[in-house]
Amino acid sequence: MTDEDTSETAVRRDRFSGGPAREFLSSLAADTAIFEADLAVDRAHTVMLAEQGIVDDAVAGEILAALDDVEAAGHGALPDGEDVHEAIETAVIDRVGPDGGRMHTARSRNDEVATCIRYRLREDLLAAAEATLTLREALAAVADEHAETVMPGYTHLQPAQPTTVGHYLLSYEGGIARDTERLLGAYDRTDRSPLGGAAFAGTPFDVDRERTAELLGFDGLVRNSMDAASARDFLAEGATACATLATTLSGLAEDLIVFSNKGFVELSDDYSSTSSIMPQKKNPDTLELTRGVAGDAIGEATGTLSLLKGLPRAYNRDLQRAHASVFEIADDVREAAEVAAGAVATADWAVEDLASAAGDGFSTATGVADLLATGGMPFRTAHEIVAAAAEGIDDDDGPATAAAKVDEAAREITGESLSAYVSSEEVEAALDPVHSVASRDSLGGPAPEAVAEALAASEAGIDDDADTLSARRAALVAASDRLEAEVATYV
Ligand code: ARG
Numbered sequence: 001m002t003d004e005d006t007s008e009t010a011v012r013r014d015r016f017s018g019g020p021a022r023e024f025l026s027s028l029a030a031d032t033a034i035f036e037a038d039l040a041v042d043r044a045h046t047v048m049l050a051e052q053g054i055v056d057d058a059v060a061g062e063i064l065a066a067l068d069d070v071e072a073a074g075h076g077a078l079p080d081g082e083d084v085h086e087a088i089e090t091a092v093i094d095r096v097g098p099d100g101g102r103m104h105t106a107r108s109r110n111d112e113v114a115t116c117i118r119y120r121l122r123e124d125l126l127a128a129a130e131a132t133l134t135l136r137e138a139l140a141a142v143a144d145e146h147a148e149t150v151m152p153g154y155t156h157l158q159p160a161q162p163t164t165v166g167h168y169l170l171s172y173e174g175g176i177a178r179d180t181e182r183l184l185g186a187y188d189r190t191d192r193s194p195l196g197g198a199a200f201a202g203t204p205f206d207v208d209r210e211r212t213a214e215l216l217g218f219d220g221l222v223r224n225s226m227d228a229a230s231a232r233d234f235l236a237e238g239a240t241a242c243a244t245l246a247t248t249l250s251g252l253a254e255d256l257i258v259f260s261n262k263g264f265v266e267l268s269d270d271y272s273s274t275s276s277i278m279p280q281k282k283n284p285d286t287l288e289l290t291r292g293v294a295g296d297a298i299g300e301a302t303g304t305l306s307l308l309k310g311l312p313r314a315y316n317r318d319l320q321r322a323h324a325s326v327f328e329i330a331d332d333v334r335e336a337a338e339v340a341a342g343a344v345a346t347a348d349w350a351v352e353d354l355a356s357a358a359g360d361g362f363s364t365a366t367g368v369a370d371l372l373a374t375g376g377m378p379f380r381t382a383h384e385i386v387a388a389a390a391e392g393i394d395d396d397d398g399p400a401t402a403a404a405k406v407d408e409a410a411r412e413i414t415g416e417s418l419s420a421y422v423s424s425e426e427v428e429a430a431l432d433p434v435h436s437v438a439s440r441d442s443l444g445g446p447a448p449e450a451v452a453e454a455l456a457a458s459e460a461g462i463d464d465d466a467d468t469l470s471a472r473r474a475a476l477v478a479a480s481d482r483l484e485a486e487v488a489t490y491v
Pocket of ligand 1: 027082083
């Protein structure tokens with residue numbers, strides 16, 4: 001093998017070139033996802049080496065200029081290599097000569113790759129968290145518009161009690177708000193720098209780990225050098241936060257698919273698809289795909305944990321397979337959240353059909369039982385009377401007929417008329433879905449005042465989270481500007 005041989009890399013020389021297993025060993029193709037991250041890590045490390053007097057300023061300048069050149073040429077132009085770290089180092093040495101090899105002083109690919117994947121995952125988690133905010137805004141806006149739109153509420157997919165579209169949508173806003181929190185929690189634990197941990201056992205060079213962390217915009221360090229090189233719990237946490245969000249989204253998607261099947265909501269054409277053969281069809285495909293993403297996300301979370309389970313300290317090559325698919329799933333889940341936001345924001349709720357279905361299946365029964373109990377009857381007796389009446393009440397019965405049937409059941413069970421407890425007008429009112437909803441004004445309940453209060457709390461939560469996310473985003477932008485400015489002082 002000669003110096004010109006393109007299969008020779010900075011680290012491999014003529015041994016360990018991989019032979020027939022070369023493709024299997026290499027992560028270079030998948031490493032496109034961390035090409036930018038690796039350049040940033042190389043730059044921050046080189047600046048720190050110069051500042052610490054480990055590498056001359058002039059050599060640092062040559063290395064940094066070579067990195068600019070490598071970046072401009074792109075990932076596709078990299079020489080062959082086991083991974084992007086090795087390929088970029090080879091490309092730098094090709095440009096600078098042997099002094100280019102000083103870039104890898106006081107580090108290992110183990111702390112290097114751990115830094116790169118944290119750097120990249122931060123972006124993905126932040127983007128996913130931003131998408132949850134877009135969805136929460138859409139849910140809150142439509143909840144506001146339909147705060148008084150009565151609809152059937154279900155348990156076991158059977159009509160249970162009337163509620164409102166506003167109350168229903170805010171139930172998802174609450175769930176997605178916790179998904180935002182989980183993503184932010186995962187972000188904050190990802191946002192710590194392992195750089196300077198070297199292979200796992202530290203380095204004799206006087207490195208300034210705080211400085212590289214600062215240049216890369218990390219909020220702190222993974223202090224123990226063995227932990228720094230080995231830890232991937234942040235990947236598991238990111239993947240599970242994404243899987244949990246995807247699971248929440250799948251429930252929302254399923255509901256909207258069922259509601260559109262019942263004619264309660266119509267998706268905008270932009271979020272629907274048609275059949276290639278049946279011209280009359282309008283299918284909720286975007287929501288079905290949203291529901292489907294959860295399957296992949298759960299698989300990803302399980303796969304990540306399975307890969308990590310039982311790995312001994314410190315570095316093992318299994319880790320090379322751990323991250324690329326987490327970046328991908330974070331991206332898919334972000335997209336699903338954005339699509340769900342668009343579908344929610346543009347859907348049309350069938351206000352009249354919802355109102356007429358709201359009382360179906362004697363869904364006001366609980367309200368009638370509550371009324372009897374309010375009038376002094378033991379709740380259990382009231383429950384028994386209303387249950388007996390329910391067997392004879394049809395969806396077509398008007399309030400007077402239904403009230404008479406409840407009274408008849410009361411006479412059979414207790415031997416006395418309901419008038420001992422409540423008036424027939426009150427029973428008729430309790431049978432009305434709008435009245436039923438308005439009566440349930442407990443904290444967090446569906447009554448319009450309760451929904452208005454909940455909406456204000458949701459909006460305040462959205463504003464707070466928006467501030468938190470934009471602070472994280474601004475910190476990343478500031479760090480990358482700072483690194484660029486430092487680099488400019490050398491080249
Ligand atoms: N491409 C490798 C990875 O992603 C880099 C680390 C290689 N380190 C080693 N000790 N072989 O894990």
